[in-house]
Amino acid sequence: MGLKSFVEVPAGSHFPLENLPYGVFKPEPNSPPRPAVAVGNHVLDLSVIASAGLFDEPILKNSDCFNQPNLNKFLELGRPAWKEARATLQKLLSATEPTLRDSASLRSKALVPMDKAQMLLPIAVGDYSDFFSSMHHAKNCGTIFRGPENAINPNWFQLPIAYHGRASSIVISGTDIIRPRGQAHPTGNSPPYFGPSRRLDFELEMAAVVGPGNELGKPIDVNDAAGHIFGLVLMNDWSARDIQAWEYVPLGPFLGKSFGTTVSPWIVTLDALEPFSCDAPIQNPPPLPYLAEKTSKNYDISLEVLIKPAGQEDSFVITRSNFKHLYWTITQQLAHHTINGCNLRSGDLLGTGTISGPEPESFGCLLELTWNGQNPVSLGATTRRFLEDGDEVVFNGFCKGDGYNVGFGTCSGKILPAST
Structure with a gap:
């Protein structure tokens, strides 16, 4: 059974002691942002814990990383500091530890009800790259646009494909998304259409949050890459399919993607996910040596997508997928990103690409679920x-343990009409 905290953790909660994901919040609208972890229905203010001198291990004792408006300085410290913090927090929050449990004044400052906390982007994202690492998604998209005989280009099986996204339009869960405008594919010999996107879509993704980066010109070995990944978030890479289809040749996605990318507020660490690691798919052909891992693993993370249609009270689950379906692992993605000497920095975000499974109910976007609009979903x-104005899209993700869950909370956004 799960670990026991003095903070009540309701049955089915995403945030037991086994998790302790990191985020950034404001307890009051005019308060400065501060780092936190989630436990049950509360957030634990890490600036209060640090000011009380309760991080007394060597690395964190003299650090001001929890008195910052984001987590970047903590991420820079690397896995030894992350492990120190995790051990300290699990002890402080346990049912048998009196330090926080028995101090009413400290508890009142440190523990904030989750429904009173304003969640913010947990990291300052300097750069954002988005991969294309689900074989089922690649096959489905290729079949839709090129036919089954040319569904996946040969290079896809040799390297993790990606494009460079727009960091400035990454937003926190709950932020409304304005329908983008742009050019769309012409019909026959007509000029291209310009106006609000008519084929607005979600993409079920996750993203790796970079911890310590690397120097320019010095790649990260694939077998050391996990030490450079702090954790994962849920991510919705909103996509205007009509704009994307017209613009992407020859340089790839641009305005069809850069209008908004939503992430969940809580970063679940790789340490919390480790009990749910599983074998990654066998790669054929075998990857080149710089991508060959001694141990190639994914994580068994259940994912689902709900849509609450405009004007309705009910939400409907339209997708159930799993992180384990990724063909290219997050460590291969990071190693490939740096193999040319590209320098990653703390807080950089690496999206996985849409995570689709082998069955129709596990497809990770409306492009696949409706087969490019041919078969509407109920x-x-x-x-x-495709999405209509007023529709709200909600992602959930969690791992199922023995008597507990390790979850990400939700990643949501509502579509607003295009600006005029």
Whole structure:
């Protein structure tokens, strides 16, 4: 059974002691942002814990990393500091430790009800790259646009494909997304259409948060890459499929992607995910030596997508997938990103690409679920080919342990009409 905290952790909670994901919040609208971990229905203010001198291990004792407006300085410290913090926090929050449990004044300052906390982006994202690492997604998209005989380009099986995204439009869960405008594919010999996207889509993704970076010109070995990944978040890489289809040749995604990318507020660490590691898919052909891992693993993270249609009270689950379906691992993605000498920095975000499974109900976007709009999905009294104004999309993700969950909370956003 799970670990026991003096803080109540409701049955089914995403945030037991086994998790302790990191985020950044404000307890009051005018308060400065401060780092926190989630436990049950509360957030634990790490600036209060640090000011009380309760991080007394060597690395964190003299650090001001928890008196910052984001987690970047903590990420820079690397895995030894992360392990120190995790051990300290699990002890402080345990049912048998009196330091925090028996101090009413300290508890009142440090523990904030989650529904009173304003969650913010937990990191300052300097750069954002988005990969294309699900074989099922690649095959489905290729089949839709090129036919089954040319579904996946040969290079896809040799390296983790990616594009450079727009860090400035990464937003926290709960932020509304304005329908983008742009050019779309012409019909026949007509000029291209310009206006609000008619094929707005979600993409079920996760993203790795970079911890310590690397110097320019010095790649990270694939077998050392896990030490450079702090944890994972849920990510919705919103996509305007019509804009994307017209612009992406020859240089790839641009305006069809850069209008908004939503991430969940809590970063679940690789240490919390380790009990749920599983074998990654066998790669054929075998990867080149710089991508060949001694141990190639994914994580068994259940993922689901719900849509609450405009004007309805009910939400409908339209996708159930799993992180373990990724063909290229997050460590291979990071190693490949740096193999040319590219320098990553703390807080950089590496998206996985859409995570689709082998079955139709596990497809990770409406492009696949509706087969490019041909087969609308049912949402109670209505249907959708692509997203409409007022629709809200919600991602959930969690790992199932023995008597506990390790989860990410939710990643949500509502579509607003295009600006005029």
